[in-house]
Amino acid sequence: MTQNIIVIGAGMASGRALEHLFDAGADVNVTLFNAEPRGNYNRIMLSPVLAGDKTYEEIVTHDAEWYEANGVTCRFGERVASVDRAAKTVTAENGDVLPYDKLIFGTGSNPFMIPLPGHDLDGVIAYRDLEDTELMMAMGPQNKVVVIGGGLLGLEAAAGMAARGVDVTVVHIMGHLMERQLDEAAGYLLRKALVDKGITVLCQANSKEILGHDGKVRALLLDDGTELPCDLLVMAVGIRPNVALAAEAGLAVGKGIHVDDQMVTSDESILAVGECVEHNGAIFGLVAPLYDQAKVAAQTILGEEAAFVQKELSTKLKVTGCDLFSAGDFADAEGREDIVFRDPGRGVYRRLVIEDNVVVGTVMYGDTADSGWFFGLIRDKTDIAEMRDTVIFGPAYQGGAPVDPLAAVAALPRDAEICGCNGICKGTIVDAIEGGAGDLTAVRAVTKASGSCGTCTGLVEQVLAVTLGDDFVLPGAQPICGCTDMTHEDVRRMIKSQELKSMDAVWQECAWKTRDGCHVCRPALNYYLIADWPLEYLDDPQSRFINERKHANIQKDGTFSVVPRMWGGITTPDELRAIADAADKYDVPTVKVTGGQRIDLLGVKGEDLPSIWADLNDAGMVSGHAYSKGLRTVKTCVGTDHCRFGTQDSTGLGIKLEKALWGSWTPHKLKLGVSGCPRNCAEATCKDIGVVCVDSGFQVGIGGAAGMDVREVERLIDVETEEETIVVIKAMTQLYRENAKYLDRIYKWMNKVGLDWIRERIADPAERDALAARFDLSQTVYQKDPWAEHAQKKAAIYRPVANLTLEAAE
């Protein structure tokens, strides 16, 4: 029988619980309330949103289509006002009364606001949700902000705003930052790193009063009399489980809502998950255990046996540029000893806390590469008596029988968290690798692991090594070229995360070794900048290969070939006449039909290019981009118009596709084909993107090639309508534009990220539409005919800058 489930709070924990329920095919009817006016999103990614590395859309975990597909009734922006356990109903704010069979509390936490005088002034906020984040994002270099609280959250807020140029002061009451995760020495190093980022840090500073003006915050007053002026004051001093509603309903509540190992509260029809929960005296503030709880809760509802077990936790700081790790317990206590290692020159600090020859805690700063190994020692309670002298140096220094540094990673359980920023655990990464993601880039693309702050890159590589065994080649990190040590992927990430919008900025920030790059990196950078910042970046012709700079193919004798566009392969007698006339007029020695059904005029002199284009333009033709790393042609068959087998108008679709996609720049050339039936006369199955029309709709395949490699496409998705086909192909093209390495054709890129990953992106309607929208945006800038532009405005550059033949004759 269908169970009626009501969920209070669309947070990270409840979202995960619903996923488990639906994945298991549970027969449930879900109503989801959320006080925030939106659905589930990845709250921990608010920091990258604040820092400008991500947009809100990118951190949404469940979108409207997902809710609809799973039949979830969404009541976002609506608070649950009360619960009547006897009647088994909840009452919404507007008075609606809804019955439930099972109720799930996922109400999270409330940020704690210190009740200082002035805490209710305008401009005093917490750091918890998108609204808070947006207020912080509105700050710029002209603003001053004070953050109270030097813990993880406060520092992320401070670093995020500092990255936007905001003048930020962190006020912390304790003697050093993050005192719950770090010892004094590591806290000192962290403080130094933050100060280097331009953040002012005041420790042992006691806030006394928040001063306002016209109801709005003006400054923070410390008890030593210091006044810190500010336009915004962020309080990030802690959270309290949000239990008011549960307590009113009469559930057993301590610090949080009491639950048993099955996540059931004191009422057997009511479960609770997430930060609002108290389990065996513990409350929770990190995602990893919440995800475990979510799974258990789903299993409980499904009637399966499951029990939530608390595990050892570790912390990594996400603030970019601060490599920091802590795990276990590192407080001083009787019977505990420390082993400390410092290398002030490199800013490296490591401390192990040992009790009875077992490591119980660790704090690392500056070099956290071995953190997985140390965490393993803690988790497994390894006896370190034998390696006591060298344990601090890490796995590489364990003499005798050499300790395999990978053994620790191999021993990690599947649910060990590897990437803190994104909450990705080892199992997810292993699955991705087994699904075909064969290197770091691919794992990053498929799972997002190590894609945010990157501190776990080393760990992810170790997981790769362990999973792939002999197949693993440690990325000899192929740099783009001799001008840099960075890979294409590294540079792409830098361009995005640091918002590098000019070639100079890339050279500067990525420490290029040459003055202005070379013929290998410059075209790649020019492409990446265009793809990522279509509106802001100005195309640099001098960083393009001659074919693209002069919009024609250079031939071996220095002449060029010219190919006008013929939409979908269709032409007219008038166009043919114009082409013939142009061939005569400019002494074109060879006229050839290309493999993509277009006409190629070969052997045109460089000086003549602007005039031959002008003539072809006059006849209504535009550049065919036969020279570009961009959309070349859409090859078509005759389809329903004439063919007795045609199921759809393949020519018409080819024309529409070519009109939608022409002019776009892509990592490599892009060729499309559309066939009207499986007889496939347009050879659509060996194109980068191919469409085969069938009775029921359109089969879209990708990754075909018929060049140096010959490959058949793999089926990406089947869709019913022409409109959908076009959106899918736009989205597909944009995904390729945003992710592939320059000069990788789709099939090469597909081999790296895996078809499944691509398919998931394209199958997800929200992601698909967002990709297509970004494609369209770029087209507003780049869909233009370069021939017309050059023939009119730049004809001069095709001519010699001076002619001395006459002079010499004198």
Added chain:
Amino acid sequence: MTDWIDIAALDDIPQRGARVVKTRQGCVAVFRTAADEVFALDNTCPHKQGPLAEGIVHGSAVTCPLHNWVISLETGLVQGNDEGQVATYPARVEGGRILLDTTFLQARTAA
């Protein structure tokens, strides 16, 4: 003896770009670097006569558009593992104008 002649404005050539000057003995490529230095070289790659003026200019070198040989604009020498040299001619900038030395240009067929 030198005989400087004004062939064009510096701005007629884009930074990191080149244009050709036609002479009776064939084309000479005039390059302008990012630092606004100018160089004049035969517009012919020693490999298979690729038109150097169409190449990508970087640092003080150009990459031939046909097969990516890299040629020093200062010496005309081919860089890296390949071998060969392109003739170079005196060139300079004065008051925003590019000057070439015609005596050298004309002497080149004789050489």
